[in-house]
Amino acid sequence: MVNDLAVRADTARRCAEAKFHFKDTDAGSIPSDWNAAYVEDLATITTGGRNTQDRVEGGDYPFFVRSQKVERINSYSFDKEAVLTAGDGVGTGKIFHYINGKFDAHQRVYVISDFSERISAYYFYLVFASNFYDRIMQMTAKSSVDxxxxxxxxxxAIALPSRIEQEAITEAVRDADALIDSLEQLIAKKRLVKQGAMQELLAGRRRLPGFDGEWHEAQLAKVAPLQRGFDLPNSRLEDGPFPVAYSNGVLNSHREYMVKGPGVVTGRSGTLGRVFFIDNDFWPHNTTLWVTQFNGNDPKFIFYLYEFIGFARFASGSGVPTLNRNDAHAYRVKLPPTRNEQAAISTVLSDLDAELEALDTRLEKARQLKKGMMQELLTGRVRLV
Structure with missing residues (x-):
């Protein structure tokens, strides 16, 4: 894994700010020793010739359609370094791809390639992806671009530092991308570890040291029954210390509470399957179901148990999905013989959650670092050479 501290230190070392004069160009205000040029003077612009139905599951080559998702195909029309963007469809002006090799493209995907010696293809990708949406939004009176x-x-117009500086910029961005990729991979592995631990510990397949005895089976209605939450229109919301839990999470606070914490809440209508643990007194919204009593069970263990069950399986209704509480209550689960074992299991899973939360925080900081770095480097406010 890329060492994030080393990357940040190296980036900071190379990104010492220098004082330069700036000039106004069609590419905006840029350092006086940079140039500006139009894309048509820097590369060729064409489109692909394929249709979406030409995609082949597991095909040999990347197939770029009007989506951030890259499909596959068994033929290729291009073998080069290129930058691609969708010509229409959902996300127009926000979908960008960089590739160096064999590929094919949809007939409404623009392929920008054959770059002049004045510009690095990857540097162009960074500038183009960072600025194109703002450009096209300035050219339309509508709120979106069709x-x-x-x-x-x-x-x-594209701002053009020297090729040496372009390569330095792309190297810094690639370093940031490597850090982000490594953190994303680590988070994915940690999530698999947690999933495996839940499957073993919550089903009694593996016992923690110091615990024995037979697990017993019971219906959810006897373990920790659920009840519909309480109406709270936005017009009645008054900011306060108590969280308001909706089907998709804690999104507001209120001056009053309806349930003493700790509590466990899951979606009843709209968003199903997510389960939330709330430490303090709270207000469960009427789009949720909340645990009315834990019947001597460890509340955090119930949270993980209900997360493991996957309440989306109890969805009913063809329109807005709704959780069928009767089906959920009839579902049977196995429980450890003592509350102490429940607490020990929840501690193991809580520790894994804490690791994931810390990694998520590092990932978000890395993404913000990259975003800020690009804003500085691509405008010349910070120079690397």
Whole structure:
């Protein structure tokens, strides 16, 4: 895994800010020793020739359609370094891809390639992806863009530092990307570890040291029954110290509470399957179900047990999904013989959650670091050479 502290230190070392004069250009205000040029003077602009139905599951080559998802295909029309963007569809102006190799593309995907010696393809990708949406939004009176015309790309001005500085910028961004990728992979592995631990510990397949005795089986209605939450229109919300839990999480606070904490809440209508543990007194919204009593069970263990069960399985209704409480209450689960074992299991899982939370925080900081770094480097406010 890339050492994030080393990357940050190295980036900071190289990103010492220097004082330069700036000049106004079609690419905005840029350092006086940079140039600006239109995309049509830096690369060729064409489109693919395929349709979405040409995709092949598990095909040999990348197939770029009007989506952030890259499909596969068994043929290729291009073998080069290129930057691609969707010409229309959902996310127009926000979908970008960089590739160096064999690929194919949809007929409404723009392929920008054959770059001049004045610009690095990957540097172009960074500048283009960072600025193109703002450009096309300035060219429309609507709140969104339905399609991209060729001249929108062709007449976009690009800030051009020297090739040496372009390579330094792309290296710094790739370092940041490597850190982000490594953290994402580590988080994915940790989530698998937690999933495996839940499958073993919550089903009694593995016992923690110091515990024995037979597990017993019971219906959820006898373990920790659920009840519908309480109405709270937005017009009645008054900011206060008590969290308001909705089907998709704690999204507001209120000056009053309806339930003493700790509590366990899951979605009743709309978003199903997510389970939330709330330490303090709270207000469960009427889009939720909340545990009315724990019947001597460890509340945190019940939270993990209900998370493990997956309440989405009890969905009913063809329109807005609704959790069928009767089906949930009839579901049978196994429980450890003592509350102490429940607490020990919840402690193991809580420790794994704490690790994941810390990694998520590091990942978000890395993403913000990259975003801020790019804003500085691509405008010349911070120089690497």
């Amino acid at each position: 399609s991209v015309r060729r001249e929108m790309i062709a007449r976009m």
